[in-house]
Amino acid sequence: xxxxxxxxxxxxxxxxxxxxxxxxxxxxxxxxxxxxxxxxxxxxxxxxxxxxxxxxxxxxxxxxxxxxxxxxxxxxxxxxxxxxxxxxxxxxxxxxxxxxxxxxxxxxxxxxxxxxxxxxxxxxxxxxxxxxxxxxxxxxxxxxxxx
Amino acid sequence: xxxxxxxxxxxxxxxxxxxxxxxxxxxxxxxxxxxxxxxxxxxxxxxxxxxxxxxxxxxxxxxxxxxxxxxxxxxxxxxxxxxxxxxxxxxxxxxxxxxxxxxxxxxxxxxxxxxxxxxxxxxxxxxxxxxxxxxxxxxxxxxxxxx
DNA sequence: GCCGTTATGCAATAAAGTTGCATTCGGGAA
DNA sequence: TTCCCGAATGCAACTTTATTGCATAACGGC
Ligand SMILES: [Mn+2]
Ligand SMILES: [Mn+2]
Ligand SMILES: [Zn+2]
Ligand SMILES: [Zn+2]
Numbered sequence: 001x002x003x004x005x006x007x008x009x010x011x012x013x014x015x016x017x018x019x020x021x022x023x024x025x026x027x028x029x030x031x032x033x034x035x036x037x038x039x040x041x042x043x044x045x046x047x048x049x050x051x052x053x054x055x056x057x058x059x060x061x062x063x064x065x066x067x068x069x070x071x072x073x074x075x076x077x078x079x080x081x082x083x084x085x086x087x088x089x090x091x092x093x094x095x096x097x098x099x100x101x102x103x104x105x106x107x108x109x110x111x112x113x114x115x116x117x118x119x120x121x122x123x124x125x126x127x128x129x130x131x132x133x134x135x136x137x138x139x140x141x142x143x144x145x146x147x
Numbered sequence: 148x149x150x151x152x153x154x155x156x157x158x159x160x161x162x163x164x165x166x167x168x169x170x171x172x173x174x175x176x177x178x179x180x181x182x183x184x185x186x187x188x189x190x191x192x193x194x195x196x197x198x199x200x201x202x203x204x205x206x207x208x209x210x211x212x213x214x215x216x217x218x219x220x221x222x223x224x225x226x227x228x229x230x231x232x233x234x235x236x237x238x239x240x241x242x243x244x245x246x247x248x249x250x251x252x253x254x255x256x257x258x259x260x261x262x263x264x265x266x267x268x269x270x271x272x273x274x275x276x277x278x279x280x281x282x283x284x285x286x287x288x289x290x291x292x293x294x
Numbered sequence: 295g296c297c298g299t300t301a302t303g304c305a306a307t308a309a310a311g312t313t314g315c316a317t318t319c320g321g322g323a324a
Numbered sequence: 325t326t327c328c329c330g331a332a333t334g335c336a337a338c339t340t341t342a343t344t345g346c347a348t349a350a351c352g353g354c
Contacts, residue, residue, distance in 0.1 A: 017351085019301075038341080052303050057342065059301095075220050077311075077341060093265075098274065110265045113278065118240075118257045126282040127245065131260065135273040164320095166332075185310080199334050204311065206332095224309060224342075 002030050004088040014066040021051060025059050026068070026083075034104045035072050035082035035094070074132065076101040093131035099140035106133065149177050151235040161213040168198060172206050173215070181251045182219050182229035182241070221279065223248045240278035246287035253280065 007026040011018040024045045029036065036044075042056045060081055063069035070084040074096040080103045085091040090108035097104075111131055119126065136144070154173040158165040171192045176183065183191075189203045207228055210216035217231040221243040227250045232238040237255035244250075258278055266273065283291070 017300080019351090021301085054304080054343085055302055071222060073220055073222050075218060075226070079222070079341090095269075095271070097271070106265070106269075110268065111276075112261045114259045114261075118253070118280070121257065122242075122253075122280075124242070124244070124282055124284045125288055126280055128279075128281040129258075130279040130281065132275075132277040132279060133265070133269075133273055134275040134277065135271055137271045141271055164331080166320095168332085201312080201335080202333055226310090 002083050002086075002089045005030060005083065005086065010068050010086075014068055016062065016066065020049075021045070021055060022059055022063070024049075025056065026063070029069060029081055030083050032082075034102070035070075035080035037078040037080055039078065041081065072103060072130075074103060075134070076103075093133055095133045095135070095137070097137035097140055098134055099136050099144075102137050102139075104137070149230050149233075149236045152177060152230065152233065157215050157233075161215055163209065163213065167196075168192070168202060169206055169210070171196075172203065173210070176216060176228055177230050179229075181249070182217075182227035184225040184227055186225065188228065219250060219277075221250060222281070223250075240280055242280045242282070242284070244284035244287055245281055246283050246291075249284050249286075251284070 007023055007030070008018045011022055011026075016022060025041060028041050028044045038053075038056055038060055041060070042051070042053045045051055045056070046053075060069060060071075064071045064081070064084075067084045068086075070082050072080040072082060072094055074080070074094075075098065076096075082094075082105065083089055092108040093106045093111050095104045095106055096102070111133075113129060113131060115129055118129075154170055154177070155165045158169055158173075163169060172188060175188050175191045185200075185203055185207055188207070189198070189200045192198055192203070193200075207216065207218075211218045211228070211231075214231045215233075217229050219227040219229060219241055221227070221241075222245065223243075229241075229252065230236055239255040240253045240258050242249075242251045242253055258280075260276060260278060262276055265276075
């Protein structure tokens, strides 16, 4: 997803030097069809060029802070990371499989949320409205029925 | 919230013996205005009558499995637990403060989600559709502006 | 090349939850 | 009542995921 994003530019606009590790992490996240855990991202980039896992955590944190990357937490212990919504990449709900832990991206138009009332009445500052679908994925359903 | 719920009955219907620990945990969860962490629940019930924290985790797990209690996970490491939707207790979105970690319940009518398209097209089994609002709570806003 | 800033590495530590196994409890059968 | 069995609890060790402190290395302007 998001082949249109210019990671170099995104980093510079956010005030982060577009160095090797940051670019590689962004590329891994952007190239994947669904959000990955820090451990998965680490595994991928460590294979091509060794890096410390703490570095991965730190880079992910800074990318999340700057809203380049979105941190998606669910019932599985580990957070997942995907590209944050931007001009080429609309906000969209995520599906969490309670059986295998898979986290997947759904098309932005699958679900519409009417936020008007919330925006008018809420007594704090709203940064994101996330929709999380929980259930059993296609694959796990198949496996279950095969018993 | 949910003073109407008969915890005894709910447990029995779910096939769980309504023993002391389970009832006390349910009462703490049900009496609180917002979802609590396992550690917070443990602290409360341990004060009146000592109990092992593992017991609390195990009871919470079984209550979540049986959909008596809802597990709400956010960006803070610890999960929060609230009463699950039932006849006296409509599904509703939760607000997560990124600044102080507070998790709060919003009124069910604050947000409406149109799930039709999702239900028709999704190739798995959907168990829950959760809406999560992230931002800065009233309190934290005040503190910030006071600098 | 020098130097301050930023990035990375490494080891220790922390937080939250889980597991294995031993012990105790509680309720029905004898 | 006593015996017994399954369910519930306790306790210690462990796992997973993430964070912190401090030392070293790389980078970039001068
Ligand atoms: Mn996504
Ligand atoms: Mn709630
Ligand atoms: Zn699955
Ligand atoms: Zn707050």
